[in-house]
Amino acid sequence: MKVLACYSMKGGVGKTATAVNVAWMAANAGMKTLLIDLDPQGASSYYFKVKPAKKDWSERFFKAYEHLLEHIKHSEFDGLDVIPAHLGFRQFDVLLDALGKRKSRLDNILKGLKDEYELVILDCPPTIGNLAESIFNASDYILAPVIPTTLSERTFDQLNAFFEEHDYPKQKLVPFFSMVQAQKALHRHTMETLRARSDRFLYSAIPFTSDIEKMGEHQTPVMLFAPNGKGAKAFATLWVELQPLLREFED
Numbered sequence: 113m114k115v116l117a118c119y120s121m122k123g124g125v126g127k128t129a130t131a132v133n134v135a136w137m138a139a140n141a142g143m144k145t146l147l148i149d150l151d152p153q154g155a156s157s158y159y160f161k162v163k164p165a166k167k168d169w170s171e172r173f174f175k176a177y178e179h180l181l182e183h184i185k186h187s188e189f190d191g192l193d194v195i196p197a198h199l200g201f202r203q204f205d206v207l208l209d210a211l212g213k214r215k216s217r218l219d220n221i222l223k224g225l226k227d228e229y230e231l232v233i234l235d236c237p238p239t240i241g242n243l244a245e246s247i248f249n250a251s252d253y254i255l256a257p258v259i260p261t262t263l264s265e266r267t268f269d270q271l272n273a274f275f276e277e278h279d280y281p282k283q284k285l286v287p288f289f290s291m292v293q294a295q296k297a298l299h300r301h302t303m304e305t306l307r308a309r310s311d312r313f314l315y316s317a318i319p320f321t322s323d324i325e326k327m328g329e330h331q332t333p334v335m336l337f338a339p340n341g342k343g344a345k346a347f348a349t350l351w352v353e354l355q356p357l358l359r360e361f362e363d
């Protein structure tokens with residue numbers, strides 16, 4: 113089982129769009145996939161039409177994987193399950209502090225799912241606290257969307273610095289450009305600079321396109337309502353590029 117986090121400490125960069133489309137493509141390719149929506153805003157749960165639990169169970173989330181099992185919902189797609197977010201998940205940073213072993217908790221919990229799923233995708237909230245550290249430990253790869261603008265470049269540098277300072281393996285970081293507007297000189301220039309500074313950026317980039325924006329309206333992955341659009345094609349290319357990562361270190 114591989115764990116793939118869609119993560120950035122910045123909001124509105126395309127984490128959820130990536131989590132939803134990659135989860136669908138994985139399931140469509142025959143991988144038994146679980147999407148865990150860790151963001152209390154619950155956007156990926158919404159895209160998959162999965163409702164949050166009535167009762168706040170956030171205090172039980174990190175205690176045993178059996179609690180996760182109770183909250184797994186089937187999506188309308190074969191091989192794709194979802195654990196929807198609850199607003200209570202906003203307390204995860206504080207809860208992890210109180211529970212102790214905050215860095216290894218998520219990793220330990222997810223191990224309980226390894227016979228059920230081939231791929232777990234974490235749709236992460238924009239945070240760099242205890243939850244983020246728990247995510248860095250639990251994930252095989254951290255897919256990090258980077259909008260090619262000055263502030264996003266800075267956020268990416270901060271993430272690299274954080275990994276260095278806290279001894280997280282940098283090879284887990286898989287950055288890619290998101291919401292790219294190639295007609296903008298700033299975007300082109302920032303992509304060039306960042307690619308020259310870091311060879312870890314994926315070749316694939318996701319363009320800024322109204323198809324992807326319309327996912328909210330359709331409440332479904334982009335390839336189901338605009339299969340020939342730029343968004344669907346870009347995510348399909350990203351998916352192909354992720355294949356070797358998902359095959360590496362086979363259990």
Ligand SMILES: Nc1ncnc2c1ncn2[C@@H]1O[C@H](COP(=O)(O)OP(=O)(O)O)[C@@H](O)[C@H]1O
Nearest residue numbers: 123124125126127128129291319320321324325
């Ligand atoms: N490539 C894209 N092109 C256009 N709009 C996008 C793209 N990716 C995401 N969006 C839109 O931008 C907003 C933020 O995207 P989202 O994936 O929710 O970001 P995050 O999860 O990082 O906060 C959403 O309204 C989404 O529909």
Ligand SMILES: [Mg+2]
Nearest residue numbers: 127128151155
């Ligand atoms: Mg999101």
